[in-house]
Amino acid sequence: MDAAQPTSRKSPAKDETMTSSSTAEPLLEVRDLQVEFRTKAGTAQAVNGLNVTLHAGETLAILGESGSGKSVTAQAIMGILDMPPGHIAGGEIRYRGEDLLQMPAERRRRLRGMSISMIFQDALSSLNPVLPVGWQIGEMFRVHRGMKRREARQKAVEMMERVGIPAAEKRAGDFPHQFSGGMRQRIMIAMAIALDPDVLIADEPTTALDVTVQAQVMRLLKQLQEEFNMGLILITHDLGVVADVADKIAVMYAGRVMEASGVYSIYSSAAHPYTRGLLASIPRVDGADERLDAIPGLPPALTDMPPGCPFSPRCAFATDRCRTERPELREIAEGHTAACHYAEDFITAEEDPA
Amino acid sequence: MTRYIIRRLLQFVPVVIIATLIVYALNFLMPGDPIRALAGDRPMSEAAMETIREEYNLNDPFLVQYGKYVWGIITAGDFGSTFSGRPLSDIIAQRLPTTLMLAAVTFSIQAVIGIIAGILAGLYKDRFIDRLVQVTTVIMVALPTLVIGFLLQLIFGLNLDWFPIAGTRDGLVSYILPGIALAAVSTGMAARMVRGELVDALQSDYVRTATAKGLSRQRVVLRHGLRNSLIPVVTFLGADLATLLGGTMVIETVFNIPGLGAMIVDSIKGQEGTVVVGIVTLFVLFFVTINLIVDLLYALLDPRIRYE
Numbered sequence: 111m112d113a114a115q116p117t118s119r120k121s122p123a124k125d126e127t128m129t130s131s132s133t134a135e136p137l138l139e140v141r142d143l144q145v146e147f148r149t150k151a152g153t154a155q156a157v158n159g160l161n162v163t164l165h166a167g168e169t170l171a172i173l174g175e176s177g178s179g180k181s182v183t184a185q186a187i188m189g190i191l192d193m194p195p196g197h198i199a200g201g202e203i204r205y206r207g208e209d210l211l212q213m214p215a216e217r218r219r220r221l222r223g224m225s226i227s228m229i230f231q232d233a234l235s236s237l238n239p240v241l242p243v244g245w246q247i248g249e250m251f252r253v254h255r256g257m258k259r260r261e262a263r264q265k266a267v268e269m270m271e272r273v274g275i276p277a278a279e280k281r282a283g284d285f286p287h288q289f290s291g292g293m294r295q296r297i298m299i300a301m302a303i304a305l306d307p308d309v310l311i312a313d314e315p316t317t318a319l320d321v322t323v324q325a326q327v328m329r330l331l332k333q334l335q336e337e338f339n340m341g342l343i344l345i346t347h348d349l350g351v352v353a354d355v356a357d358k359i360a361v362m363y364a365g366r367v368m369e370a371s372g373v374y375s376i377y378s379s380a381a382h383p384y385t386r387g388l389l390a391s392i393p394r395v396d397g398a399d400e401r402l403d404a405i406p407g408l409p410p411a412l413t414d415m416p417p418g419c420p421f422s423p424r425c426a427f428a429t430d431r432c433r434t435e436r437p438e439l440r441e442i443a444e445g446h447t448a449a450c451h452y453a454e455d456f457i458t459a460e461e462d463p464a
Numbered sequence: 465m466t467r468y469i470i471r472r473l474l475q476f477v478p479v480v481i482i483a484t485l486i487v488y489a490l491n492f493l494m495p496g497d498p499i500r501a502l503a504g505d506r507p508m509s510e511a512a513m514e515t516i517r518e519e520y521n522l523n524d525p526f527l528v529q530y531g532k533y534v535w536g537i538i539t540a541g542d543f544g545s546t547f548s549g550r551p552l553s554d555i556i557a558q559r560l561p562t563t564l565m566l567a568a569v570t571f572s573i574q575a576v577i578g579i580i581a582g583i584l585a586g587l588y589k590d591r592f593i594d595r596l597v598q599v600t601t602v603i604m605v606a607l608p609t610l611v612i613g614f615l616l617q618l619i620f621g622l623n624l625d626w627f628p629i630a631g632t633r634d635g636l637v638s639y640i641l642p643g644i645a646l647a648a649v650s651t652g653m654a655a656r657m658v659r660g661e662l663v664d665a666l667q668s669d670y671v672r673t674a675t676a677k678g679l680s681r682q683r684v685v686l687r688h689g690l691r692n693s694l695i696p697v698v699t700f701l702g703a704d705l706a707t708l709l710g711g712t713m714v715i716e717t718v719f720n721i722p723g724l725g726a727m728i729v730d731s732i733k734g735q736e737g738t739v740v741v742g743i744v745t746l747f748v749l750f751f752v753t754i755n756l757i758v759d760l761l762y763a764l765l766d767p768r769i770r771y772e
Contacts, residue, residue: 188676190672190675190676192667219678219679219680220678221678222675222676222677222678223676223677223678223679224678227676227677228676230669230672230673230676232669235668235669235670236669236670236672236673237670237673238670238673238674238688238692239670239692239766239767239768240691240692240695240765240766240767240768241688241691242767249677249679250677253677253678253679253680253683254678285767285768287767287768298673301673301677
């Protein structure tokens with residue numbers, strides 16, 4: 111994963127920024143992150159030794175089913191995990207080389223919103239229902255930049271214009287419920303990028319939106335990311351969204367990364383049976399198959415992890431080795447890692463169809 | 465908004481008519497002869513009693529009595545008088561300040577103690593202070609007002625001699641025990657409500673967003689958590705201020721406070737319908753007005769609610 115070079119190079123300009131950034135120090139480096147939830151039913155291991163790296167201007171998609179630990183990862187990076195019951199059992203989260211987990215709370219708080227910020231899935235419940243949106247965006251400038259009320263409001267209106275909210279000046283005094291879903295998500299985005307953060311984490315930013323609006327919001331995110339040269343972590347279960355915007359992908363399952371690589375290698379040569387299962391479950395417009403291929407079964411309970419590969423109970427190719435020996439995430443090609451004992455076999459099988 | 469207020473004000477008319485009619489009817493249906501009760505053991509001539517009955521329209525059928533009563537209010541502003549001849553307006557002018565004072569003391573206790581206890585319990589959920597508030601409030605809610613009144617009199621009045629037991633001669637101090645007794649149930653309920661709302665708010669998505677914005681814990685709790693959790697509490701306390709007047713009937717009797725509540729109790733005993741209806745009407749008006757204010761306040765505090 112670390113060595114993964116951004117594979118999406120659409121324009122010479124972008125190519126340049128990406129090359130410079132990827133040789134530079136990474137913005138964000140998560141090393142062996144372990145998050146547990148201590149519940150009455152036992153300790154749930156939500157994230158088990160996660161490794162990801164993010165550079166400026168790069169989009170990392172974290173893909174996974176519900177309960178795979180992707181949102182928990184985001185919250186751990188943001189420092190907004192509910193603790194207790196949440197608990198970071200180990201690992202490092204380095205922002206520009208400095209471990210966020212070792213940092214004094216006050217310093218970490220200042221980084222939140224200013225250097226690392228986050229967009230949530232449901233903008234209606236994530237915005238304060240009784241405060242005007244302009245006030246909520248302006249709060250970023252008042253708290254972090256010490257601006258006066260009037261000045262902050264002016265900046266808030268500018269941010270609203272920037273994310274494409276019509277008649278921003280007039281609407282700054284409106285409340286969240288007076289906006290449409292897409293507009294509300296734009297307000298969340300305006301709030302998150304208000305202070306020009308280095309890292310933006312978007313936790314399923316389009317899941318709650320209409321399909322037509324989804325594309326608009328994704329386009330806006332992508333455009334703002336390029337403009338501000340932000341590192342974007344996109345958490346999603348939507349493979350369609352990923353293909354459009356991501357540079358690299360980490361596929362999570364049961365709190366682990368199962369496979370990680372540049373976006374094209376995932377689609378062209380997925381090495382992990384789980385990734386393959388996900389790809390096969392995308393509906394096709396050409397309708398070659400009538401039935402969708404769903405992955406049978408359910409993810410394992412986080413309180414009761416199988417000893418071997420966590421995917422083995424659902425994997426059609428699982429062997430005895432899979433059920434007893436847990437495969438480590440290892441490099442199987444340049445910039446392509448997978449946690450499967452037989453990853454190479456799957457890729458080879460793909461390359462020369464017998 | 466204005467139209468809404470006018471409509472609500474117009475609703476006062478039927479509410480007051482129905483309320484007075486019911487109270488008047490209940491009073492009419494009470495067994496016994498009020499005039500004979502008034503006379504007590506003293507001998508009174510049948511003729512004298514008949515004169516009084518005529519004067520207070522007691523011989524008329526119910527609806528005629530009620531009609532004459534309402535007619536008197538409309539034409540002459542005459543709310544009637546007691547059997548001893550004192551005009552009701554006189555009694556209200558004299559006793560209203562006492563009851564309002566009791567209500568003010570009670571309401572302050574409810575609002576201040578209830579909200580502070582609720583906030584502490586909510587902020588320190590599952591900790592010692594939370595358990596303490598939970599247990600105390602259960603007791604407060606469960607004990608009847610009457611019992612709390614007697615207990616306070618016994619402990620803080622009789623045994624410790626900190627507060628006067630009865631009457632209002634000592635000014636504000638005399639209202640403290642009755643105020644606490646009357647406030648107990650609602651203080652407990654308010655505290656539990658604030659706690660619940662605050663706990664919910666602190667787990668809400670928008671508070672998570674506020675944390676993610678890098679705001680200080682204090683700002684997250686005060687500006688984003690508490691602001692929202694107090695909205696329903698304001699409604700509760702407002703509505704409760706209105707029902708509190710009913711409670712004054714018990715507490716003013718227990719603590720011998722010469723207010724309107726005690727007056728109602730005495731008038732019911734003496735079957736003085738005019739007085740009962742007059743004071744109850746006042747309470748009803750107070751009740752509907754407070755409720756209107758609470759509804760308007762609610763819209764002011766929560767922008768999602770708008771009255772067209």
